[in-house]
Amino acid sequence: MKIAVPAETMPGERRVALVPELVSRLTDAGLEVAVEPAAGAAARYSDDAYRSAGAAVEADALDGAQALLCVQPPAIEQVHRLDKDAITISFLPTARELELVRALRDAGTTAFAMELVPRVSRAQAMDALSSQALVAGYRSALIAAERLPRFFPLLMTAAGTVPPARVLVLGAGVAGLQAIATARRLGAVVRAYDVRAAAAEEVRSVGAEFIDLDLPTLEGAGGYAREATEERARRQRELLAPHVADADALITTAAVPGRPAPLLVTREMVEAMKPGSIVVDLAAESGGNVEGSKPGEELTVGNARVWGGRNVPSQMPGQASRLYATNVVNLLLLMNADGELKPDLSDEVLAGCCVTHAGEVRHGPTRELLGEDAE
Incomplete structure (x- = not known):
């Protein structure tokens, strides 16, 4: 399965969602990693470093990808470039991103919000709020x-x-x-x-x-x-x-x-x-x-x-990216089974940070903001 890492587009955002030293954790798990050119440049991670780590660096990295790893919420245009029923992992302040949430729901995307990772012992290594x-x-x-x-x-x-x-x-x-x-x-x-x-x-x-x-x-x-x-x-x-x-x-x-x-x-x-x-x-x-x-x-x-x-963590982009990428990789591997991403939403960690899945908004407060009734 193809995991895509885009260059962040929000003004002032210098972090990247995956650093070269963690690429091997994904490829060793049977996943393919594709990174957009210069995605890590602001954090001082070169394209050559990603290539040496085993990632592909390509302009069309997002096209047909089964998972998208971001720091900031993805753009709606990026969501549309992903494979059907893809997975996204990013910070996702849903109250400010209702249009994006609708797009994720309508695309059948399974979207995980890093700020919603439950504060339980087994999720400490995925706690991006704490690391940042x-x-x-x-x-x-x-x-x-x-x-x-x-x-x-x-x-x-x-x-x-x-x-x-x-x-x-x-x-x-x-x-x-x-x-x-x-x-x-x-x-x-x-x-x-x-x-x-x-x-x-x-x-x-x-x-x-x-x-x-x-x-x-x-x-x-x-x-x-x-x-x-x-x-x-x-x-x-x-x-x-x-x-x-x-x-x-x-x-x-x-x-x-x-x-x-x-x-x-x-x-x-x-x-x-x-x-x-x-x-x-x-x-x-x-x-x-x-x-x-x-x-x-x-x-x-x-x-x-x-x-x-x-965006104070972005003022130290290299180390902030390293910490955030570790959180993201740990969450992603929680849903990996022999090179296939199969999120088990009966798992309290995945269920707690899942915003949309299978055409539905699963996060209760966000569903209320959208005026949708609980199933």
Whole structure:
């Protein structure tokens, strides 16, 4: 069966869904791999590297392919080039891609969304949200250190002692913990807050101080935080305000899957920060944890600068691609049987991330958005 890997077309997307070193895992499983020319160029993977790994590099890679591996959602035109009843694997934010979902349904395509992979133990190696959050969290600390006009570490010099920077991280999931660990390695004093009870020990394990606001915890399904009431959110902001004002750098990473990012920091809280402070909002694309942040833009608010993240993992395309490709290959091989792709939708992992199959929309929330009745 032919597995196709296209060049990503979304502006600013530099990742690729398959890297040369993982091609052999597919060919050894009896699958044929075809890659569009320059598909990996932005991530520094050459066409020759794919050829050496056993993949074909051809302009018509998608034509008649039985599976399509992407980072961003495929274009409708790409879906039409695939074999009948083909499989697609990509990130697929269905609420923003309803026209594409209809096209996938009507083509009989079996579409899997990487952000819907269930958070169960056996699916950890397929968890692309976590692997890409790892990259974003690391990158966020570097962005803060680069833009903060002072040293991160404590320095003791003949000219005097320079105290370390004070970094506050809001949200201690994968991205937040990686931001904490990276800022600590750079020498900063780091404090962090998360609404989940389990986060306290995780924060301490990477060397930061956990801020206890003495508020009820908000444990949600799958290890995520659940949405707060407006009253609780308001009280949380009040209690966080002095900690924000005391920070030289603020990094926000909080997200609730499928919903807008929670507002953690108001404009007034940012305006109370010290001159030269930097705010890095990794949640800017989903509405922002910081009031007024904009994805891909850096704004001045009071004495601080607010940097809004846009596709942050793509800023480290080589390693982000390597991690994402591993997730994708593991998911694809879960449905491989002697060189044939036969997804068993009784499997909880495949069922959990399947959006369309056999002319139907299987993902309940997406079906509701389309106004379709459950079977």
